[in-house]
Amino acid sequence: MKLSLLAQAISLEFSGMDQEVTSFATLKEATSSQIAFFVNPKLLGDLQNTKAGVVILPAAFLEHLPSSSQALISDNPYLSMAYASAFFAKKPFDTSSPATICEKSSIGTHVVIGSGSVVEEGVQIMPNVTIGANVSIGKNVVIYPNVVIYDGCVIGEGCIIQAGTVIGSDGFGYAHTKLGEHIKIYHTGNVILEENVEVGANTTIDKAVFGSTIIRKGTKIDNLVQIGHNCELGQYCIIVAQSGLAGSSKLGRNVVMGGQSATAGHLEIGDFATIAARGGVSKSIEGGKTYGGFPLTLQSEWLKTHAKIAKFFTKN
Amino acid sequence: MKLSLLAQAISLEFSGMDQEVTSFATLKEATSSQIAFFVNPKLLGDLQNTKAGVVILPAAFLEHLPSSSQALISDNPYLSMAYASAFFAKKPFDTSSPATICEKSSIGTHVVIGSGSVVEEGVQIMPNVTIGANVSIGKNVVIYPNVVIYDGCVIGEGCIIQAGTVIGSDGFGYAHTKLGEHIKIYHTGNVILEENVEVGANTTIDKAVFGSTIIRKGTKIDNLVQIGHNCELGQYCIIVAQSGLAGSSKLGRNVVMGGQSATAGHLEIGDFATIAARGGVSKSIEGGKTYGGFPLTLQSEWLKTHAKIAKFFTKN
Amino acid sequence: MKLSLLAQAISLEFSGMDQEVTSFATLKEATSSQIAFFVNPKLLGDLQNTKAGVVILPAAFLEHLPSSSQALISDNPYLSMAYASAFFAKKPFDTSSPATICEKSSIGTHVVIGSGSVVEEGVQIMPNVTIGANVSIGKNVVIYPNVVIYDGCVIGEGCIIQAGTVIGSDGFGYAHTKLGEHIKIYHTGNVILEENVEVGANTTIDKAVFGSTIIRKGTKIDNLVQIGHNCELGQYCIIVAQSGLAGSSKLGRNVVMGGQSATAGHLEIGDFATIAARGGVSKSIEGGKTYGGFPLTLQSEWLKTHAKIAKFFTKN
Numbered sequence: 001m002k003l004s005l006l007a008q009a010i011s012l013e014f015s016g017m018d019q020e021v022t023s024f025a026t027l028k029e030a031t032s033s034q035i036a037f038f039v040n041p042k043l044l045g046d047l048q049n050t051k052a053g054v055v056i057l058p059a060a061f062l063e064h065l066p067s068s069s070q071a072l073i074s075d076n077p078y079l080s081m082a083y084a085s086a087f088f089a090k091k092p093f094d095t096s097s098p099a100t101i102c103e104k105s106s107i108g109t110h111v112v113i114g115s116g117s118v119v120e121e122g123v124q125i126m127p128n129v130t131i132g133a134n135v136s137i138g139k140n141v142v143i144y145p146n147v148v149i150y151d152g153c154v155i156g157e158g159c160i161i162q163a164g165t166v167i168g169s170d171g172f173g174y175a176h177t178k179l180g181e182h183i184k185i186y187h188t189g190n191v192i193l194e195e196n197v198e199v200g201a202n203t204t205i206d207k208a209v210f211g212s213t214i215i216r217k218g219t220k221i222d223n224l225v226q227i228g229h230n231c232e233l234g235q236y237c238i239i240v241a242q243s244g245l246a247g248s249s250k251l252g253r254n255v256v257m258g259g260q261s262a263t264a265g266h267l268e269i270g271d272f273a274t275i276a277a278r279g280g281v282s283k284s285i286e287g288g289k290t291y292g293g294f295p296l297t298l299q300s301e302w303l304k305t306h307a308k309i310a311k312f313f314t315k316n
Numbered sequence: 317m318k319l320s321l322l323a324q325a326i327s328l329e330f331s332g333m334d335q336e337v338t339s340f341a342t343l344k345e346a347t348s349s350q351i352a353f354f355v356n357p358k359l360l361g362d363l364q365n366t367k368a369g370v371v372i373l374p375a376a377f378l379e380h381l382p383s384s385s386q387a388l389i390s391d392n393p394y395l396s397m398a399y400a401s402a403f404f405a406k407k408p409f410d411t412s413s414p415a416t417i418c419e420k421s422s423i424g425t426h427v428v429i430g431s432g433s434v435v436e437e438g439v440q441i442m443p444n445v446t447i448g449a450n451v452s453i454g455k456n457v458v459i460y461p462n463v464v465i466y467d468g469c470v471i472g473e474g475c476i477i478q479a480g481t482v483i484g485s486d487g488f489g490y491a492h493t494k495l496g497e498h499i500k501i502y503h504t505g506n507v508i509l510e511e512n513v514e515v516g517a518n519t520t521i522d523k524a525v526f527g528s529t530i531i532r533k534g535t536k537i538d539n540l541v542q543i544g545h546n547c548e549l550g551q552y553c554i555i556v557a558q559s560g561l562a563g564s565s566k567l568g569r570n571v572v573m574g575g576q577s578a579t580a581g582h583l584e585i586g587d588f589a590t591i592a593a594r595g596g597v598s599k600s601i602e603g604g605k606t607y608g609g610f611p612l613t614l615q616s617e618w619l620k621t622h623a624k625i626a627k628f629f630t631k632n
Numbered sequence: 633m634k635l636s637l638l639a640q641a642i643s644l645e646f647s648g649m650d651q652e653v654t655s656f657a658t659l660k661e662a663t664s665s666q667i668a669f670f671v672n673p674k675l676l677g678d679l680q681n682t683k684a685g686v687v688i689l690p691a692a693f694l695e696h697l698p699s700s701s702q703a704l705i706s707d708n709p710y711l712s713m714a715y716a717s718a719f720f721a722k723k724p725f726d727t728s729s730p731a732t733i734c735e736k737s738s739i740g741t742h743v744v745i746g747s748g749s750v751v752e753e754g755v756q757i758m759p760n761v762t763i764g765a766n767v768s769i770g771k772n773v774v775i776y777p778n779v780v781i782y783d784g785c786v787i788g789e790g791c792i793i794q795a796g797t798v799i800g801s802d803g804f805g806y807a808h809t810k811l812g813e814h815i816k817i818y819h820t821g822n823v824i825l826e827e828n829v830e831v832g833a834n835t836t837i838d839k840a841v842f843g844s845t846i847i848r849k850g851t852k853i854d855n856l857v858q859i860g861h862n863c864e865l866g867q868y869c870i871i872v873a874q875s876g877l878a879g880s881s882k883l884g885r886n887v888v889m890g891g892q893s894a895t896a897g898h899l900e901i902g903d904f905a906t907i908a909a910r911g912g913v914s915k916s917i918e919g920g921k922t923y924g925g926f927p928l929t930l931q932s933e934w935l936k937t938h939a940k941i942a943k944f945f946t947k948n
Binding site: 091092095110112130146148150165172202204228242246264280295304305308 | 425426442443444458460462476478514516517536538540551552558569570575576593594622625626629632
Binding site: 407408409428444462464480481482485486490500518520522578580596610611613620625 | 740741742756758759760774776777778792794795796830832833834850852854855856867868870872873874885886891892909910938941942945948
């Protein structure tokens with residue numbers, strides 16, 4: 001899309017040299033044909049070093065923009081980005097061209113596989129599964145009935161996906177107008193499951209805004225779990241039923257999340273940490289310990305405190 | 317159905333003038349061909365003013381029934397209504413007659429659309445979606461794969477429904493016998509999504525008993541959310557993943573429900589209220605404030621109290 | 633499968649008399665053609681009385697094995713069982729041979745019903761439902777669109793299953809290697825719904841490891857509920873939305889679980905117990921009472937304690 005047309009469509013002034021723009025990316029990752037946006041002063045270094053062809057930013061930060069990038073000035077770059085994102089959204093689940101399906105795979109009835117997707121040897125896809133375009137399904141993957149996998153996702157060798165699970169749904173991301181409306185940020189990222197990941201039934205894993213939501217090898221996820229956009233789960237994690245990981249949660253290896261536990265997003269959990277059932281993680285925590293409660297504490301403290309509360313308020 | 321036959325079928329005596337009855341409605345909304353029931357003494361005014369053709373009620377309240385209504389006397393009108401509701405239930409997802417589908421829409425493979433449903437211009441319905449009878453799908457709606465929409469629901473212009481979501485499932489409503497059995501109340505209402513509502517993946521929104529569960533324009537609902545029968549959500553609400561709204565919750569505009577939060581049902585939340593993650597709303601609250609905890613309090617109080625608890629019980 | 637080959641496949645020594653083995657079972661239930669494993673010293677009696685053809689056990693307990701059973705010695709019998717379970721897993725959702733479908737039933741479009749399944753009179757199965765092999769669907773059952781029922785499950789007369797629900801998904805069970813990998817235990821059990829059970833939308837009920845996950849007659853389950861492997865729910869229970877029952881929870885009759893409540897698994901709840909919304913049951917409790925909170929207490933205590941906490945920490 002022409003930058004001049006995009007600028008016009010989202011009501012931003014543009015007087016630079018016109019160019020073709022293809023998509024959004026972060027300041028760090030954007031290339032000369034991509035657009036980034038700047039809204040968080042903590043990322044000033046990223047702005048100063050960006051290779052993005054175009055950056056949407058407030059006028060006050062214009063002086064920090066490298067000469068290789070063009071500016072689109074906006075009072076609310078996040079909102080401008082949301083409006084612009086709609087123009088880069090592709091029509092989802094396109095089936096206009098064929099998929100490549102290994103003949104040594106087993107595809108059930110009423111299965112739909114989108115344009116350009118690749119299904120490798122030994123895969124079993126059961127009935128009524130819907131797979132989007134440009135999805136990659138590795139060797140010996142087993143996909144149970146009525147699963148949905150969105151465009152561009154990558155399912156590693158040996159993964160098992162139980163029935164009804166949705167992989168790659170749009171993340172829950174909106175910018176907000178002064179009138180209180182929520183403007184959808186069209187997500188262009190994907191979900192990557194590395195090898196031997198298992199996902200339970202009716203679980204949801206959202207695609208990344210840009211880049212990937214990543215589940216590393218050998219991680220096992222139970223039923224009705226929610227994994228937000230841009231999460232990254234290390235190897236061999238265990239995520240028990242009805243847990244919810246908010247966007248951009250980063251888990252180390254062998255992290256255990258008990259049933260109905262949750263994270264608040266944009267935080268890190270160290271390797272070999274265990275979160276007891278119902279634990280609510282609201283900030284980054286170090287590995288190797290067992291946590292519980294909400295607000296979160298060490299599980300041993302939580303148990304002690306609750307015993308004390310019961311005792312104290314029985315007497316008082 | 318003939319009233320005399322219905323009365324016989326649910327073992328109630330009837331000696332009035334026979335008439336055709338078509339369905340149930342509330343005392344307030346029932347017309348002369350409908351049946352209402354009276355069980356809550358607080359609604360005595362509704363009984364006295366009802367236009368219902370028939371009312372199921374205990375003998376003690378017979379004197380309050382308008383002369384325009386006939387009585388079916390029952391010791392347990394709610395249970396009688398439950399038994400009777402089965403007789404008005406239509407066979408769901410009927411496909412015996414055609415739907416009206418705009419040719420400027422895109423319908424995926426293995427999509428089923430029930431009798432009398434209408435799909436407007438610019439709609440995209442992806443594979444393996446099942447839509448019931450008499451559903452209305454407004455302009456430019458996008459429905460992702462494997463979504464299910466029950467009979468009679470209304471999806472407003474520009475709505476987006478992510479994969480695996482169920483709209484219009486039967487509400488969780490039963491009457492109870494003395495033996496402890498639960499008798500299903502067949503729900504005849506629907507769900508209405510106004511324009512530009514987005515619903516995440518594997519979410520469930522139950523239809524109303526009678527009338528409508530309503531989600532007003534611009535409201536955004538995340539994944540794995542439960543919205544009970546007869547809820548009403550105002551404009552531009554944000555309902556984060558794994559929240560649960562019990563039946564007949566009424567939210568104002570721009571209400572935010574954090575992840576895994578919940579309401580107890582039959583309560584109101586004022587405009588611009590925010591419920592922090594895990595907050596449990598058990599009674600009506602005024603708008604414009606941020607609440608948290610369970611039992612619910614102001615979020616600032618919740619934080620303070622928990623800091624004090626941690627301090628106090630470390631020392632004591 | 634030949635025992636000698638199985639032993640070789642899972643790297644255990646075997647020098648006994650070769651025999652055909654067909655599947656796994658518990659020490660108590662295994663027959664002469666089945667394999668059991670011994671890992672819990674509390675079950676020593678079961679070991680001493682087992683009728684299993686083969687038992688995987690540590691060398692130290694060999695002396696307790698009946699002479700009718702052969703031994704496979706393993707330092708980690710649970711892990712060995714997990715590796716072995718893969719060899720007994722059948723290809724799921726087989727459709728190579730026909731199902732038996734009563735002509736007085738109504739089967740929607742794009743419905744798949746697996747080999748050997750039986751659908752009785754008066755059943756209505758709506759579009760895009762997927763049913764595995766050897767499933768039994770009793771009289772007058774109603775199955776809404778996009779439901780998935782795994783192999784071998786039994787759906788009793790008059791059951792209603794709302795859209796998107798998954799019945800019989802693999803339980804979340806793994807053995808763990810020293811390197812922290814999780815080895816899948818292939819579940820060979822099933823789910824049994826007795827008559828007149830209703831299950832809400834997008835709920836998940838896992839099959840048993842061996843044997844059955846059982847929901848007794850007249851129990852009603854709401855939307856987005858998780859029921860783990862080997863649970864047993866008594867008659868006429870009410871399980872409200874987003875509740876989670878961990879594996880091997882055993883509920884008596886007429887137990888009520890409020891919204892977002894949970895159990896920790898391997899525990900019993902007595903008849904007519906009520907768990908308030910959000911209650912977290914972490915150990916067995918007697919029936920006839922109302923519980924709440926987490927850690928769980930009597931609901932009346934929970935309310936009192938929280939009132940006292942609010943008062944005390946306002947002043948202190």
